[in-house]
Amino acid sequence: MSPDGETVLLHLESVGALNKAIDVLAAKAMFDLRREVQRSARYNRGMQxxxxKRAARERVWSALDAEAVDPRGAAGRIPSFAGAAAAAERLAALDLWRDARVVKSNPDRAQLAVRETALRDGKILYMAVPAMGNPAPFYALDPERVGLEAAQSKYAAGVAPTVGPGQMKPIDVVVCGTVAVDRRGVRVGKGGRLLGHRGCPPVRGRSDRLADDDHHHRA
Incomplete structure (x- = not known):
């Protein structure tokens, strides 16, 4: 082959290699673009x-302040409400409650009547420690060892041990405080991004998902 022929062949090989490199770079750019579009879509959906959730909280807090909370000041909390005791009575009338041996509840005032009913009915009660800032984030309340006053966290701290998930009995009923909830059971909390039953043992005999505040969406 003549020198000129060799030059043309080398040129064609160089052009071919360059085209392949361009194809690779273009494919990577398209991949990165698709990934960024998907990430942006997820972010926008999360913002929506x-x-x-913010609108639902504000609507419920306003309604509670107007009609069901005294004194006013529901915003930012899961407050007690008019009818909390009646709600606890309705819960206690369910077969699900009567059959339960172990109950887990958040420590909010709104669920105080539920916690007292659990102890009165002889059920083991696990109550989340406010803020849950330790590896044993639940008070273990045994009705044979504590009185009804232990249903209040300020008293539970002095009479009940704290336990971690590995020390807890299987739970029959979870009582979860909420700000807003729909008829499917999807809840919105007060916005603290913490759900008290995360890390608990499974609910006995149930395969239901325990909602977290992302699906639920994240409180």
Missing amino acids: IDEA
């Missing part, structure tokens, strides 16, 4: 969900 957060805004919908």
Whole structure:
């Protein structure tokens, strides 16, 4: 082959290699673009969900302050409400409650009547420690060892041990405080991004998902 022929062949090989490199770079750019579009879509959807949750909280807090909370000041909390005791009575009338041996509840005042009913009915009660800032984040309340006053966290701290998930009995009923909830059971909490039953043993005999505040969406 003549020198000129060799030059043309080398040129064609160089062009081919360059085209392959361009194809690789273009494919990577398209991949990165698709990934960024998907990430942006997830972010925008998350922002829409957060805004919908904020609106739901504000609507419920306003309604509670107007009609069901005294003194006013529901915003930012899961407050007690008019009818909390009646709600606890309705819960206690269910077969699910009567059959339960172990109950887990959040420590909010709104669920105080539920916790007292659990102890009165002879059920083991696990109550989340406020803020849950330790590896044993639940008070273990045994009705044979504590009185009804232990249903209040300020008293539970002095009479009940704290336990971690590995020390807890299987739970029959979970009572979860909420700000807003729909008829499917999807809840919105007060916005603290903490759900008291996360890390608990499974609910006995149930395969239901325990909602977290992302699906639920994240409180």
